[in-house]
Amino acid sequence: MKIKKLFVLILCVLCIVLFCACNKTGQYLIFGTFVDIELSGSDASKKLVEIEKRLIKIENLMSATKDGSDVYKINAALKDTPVSVSRETMQVLICAKEVYTASGGAFDPTVYPLSRLWKFSADTYVGIPTTLPCDEEILDALSLVGMDKLLLDEENLTVTKKLDGLKIDLGGLAKGYAAGEALSIADGMQGIINVGGNIVAAGQDISVGIQNPRGDGYIGKFTLNSKMSVSTSGDYERRYVYDGINYHHIISPFTGYPTGVKDDANLISVTVVSDNYTLCDAVTTAVMVLGKEKGIELIEKLNLKGVLIDSDLTVTVVGDIDFVEKK
Amino acid sequence: MKVFKWFDLIVLAVFLAAAVLSICFLIKPVGERVEIYKNGELVKSESLSVDFVYQVDSHVTVTVSNKQAFVSYSDCIGQDCVSAGKICKAGEMITCLPNKVIVKISGKGEVDVVTG
Structure with a gap:
């Protein structure tokens, strides 16, 4: 009988081994971008389904182009008309306001009309410009920019615009928030969560390469500790070249032009590491707008870490990151 | 008295084979593979060592040559994917959002994922 018991025990151990070998990935197109999630564990398939549902719900609340979303309603509203929003959207808006204030307006989600004018928003981007916007159009769109003209009532969950025509896009903030929500669903599991470039290390340290902004492959790598997130913004994606000038999707709310075109912002890639998943992407944008010196000040002020790359590919590491440049 | 019946031995053999295969899969250094997704669905997975041209649909063609993968044709206006x-390292990825196509290198490489 002892041998029979041993037999049962062996079977149980083998079952556990087989379960542990279970590694699941999920790829989705949500937020108009690519979502890639790798999870390991016996519950992985179930968790992936749960995550997909949650991400779709967030997209339906925060997309600027989905009819009926909170953001769509805010953009369509007239001034002085309170718009009811969900608790989730309010949470992301509060985070946006924090970065807006800390960066002195360098990050501003109300830059959306300018993004549309330059044809860099998700629904207008085609990559080939036939013409550029004229100064008058840029000034008109600039007059609609300013998160201080958006009043947030946290208690009653309402948003009120103080200016007709003001429009917002929560873009990277919503994706970062979604990545954090995915992590909370996958709590206790190991893997990598990537929501449109907002990457979160789930339950394990991972090695992250930073895209070479002027070539193939990555320029260097670092360790992203478990439950930390990373996001990168740069002038090399969603862009077009017109008359030899690189126009890209990161628009300065100060000049109305892509960063580096009418200002001396000297960065071509900014990577930020944080345990605040929502804020990461917004800070990368703010640092691109502010340029190197003020950008470093912002990262330090917010107690974050970052890797900045200049136009001559000089790398500056801010904070405690084990970044190693590729040889 | 027989301790094991024939059926017990067969079950044990099946589990042992499955466990050995699983462990081999886990510890073996997995070669880099190119994975192609359309609308979030995996439509092609192949070793990066194999040269091939894959027409995802009438809009996008992916080519793998000399252990490097690239979008050799896309009818999207931006041409960002082309x-x-x-790409050749695990964690690298090319996205063609207009055509909803992803080309991704998987496997155990120098990095787990690339940000940018």
Whole structure:
């Protein structure tokens, strides 16, 4: 009988081994971008389904182009008309306001009309410009920019615009928030969560390469500790070249032009590491707008870490990151 | 008295074979593979060592040559996916959002994922 018991025990151990070998990935197109999630564990398939549902719900609340979303309603509203929003959207808006204030307006989600004018928003981007916007159009769109003209009532969950025509896009903030929500669903599991470039290390340290902004492959790598997130913004994606000038999707709310075109912002890639998943992407944008010196000040002020790359590919590491440049 | 019946031995053998295969899969250094997704669904997975041309649909063609993968044709207006160049390291990815196509290198490489 002892041998029979041993037999049962062996079977149980083998079952556990087989379960542990279970590694699941999920790829989705949500937020108009690519979502890639790798999870390991016996519950992985179930968790992936749960995550997909949650991400779709967030997209339906925060997309600027989905009819009926909170953001769509805010953009369509007239001034002085309170718009009811969900608790989730309010949470992301509060985070946006924090970065807006800390960066002195360098990050501003109300830059959306300018993004549309330059044809860099998700629904207008085609990559080939036939013409550029004229100064008058840029000034008109600039007059609609300013998160201080958006009043947030946290208690009653309402948003009120103080200016007709003001429009917002929560873009990277919503994706970062979604990545954090995915992590909370996958709590206790190991893997990598990537929501449109907002990457979160789930339950394990991972090695992250930073895209070479002027070539193939990555320029260097670092360790992203478990439950930390990373996001990168740069002038090399969603862009077009017109008359030899690189126009890209990161628009300065100060000049109305892509960063580096009418200002001396000297960065071509900014990577930020944080345990605040929502804020990461917004800070990368703010640092691109502010340029190197003020950008470093912002990262330090917010107690974050970052890797900045200049136009001559000089790398500056801010904070405690084990970044190693590729040889 | 027989301790094991024939059926017990067969079950044990099946589990042992499955466990050995699983462990081999886990510890074996997995070669880099190119994975192609359309609308979030995996439509092609192949070793990066194999040269091939894969027409995802009438809009996008992916080519793998000399252990490098690239989008050799896309009818999207931006052409970001074509100008993204060649990828060969695990964690690297090319995205063609207009055509909803992803080309991704998987496997155990120098990095787990690339941000940018």
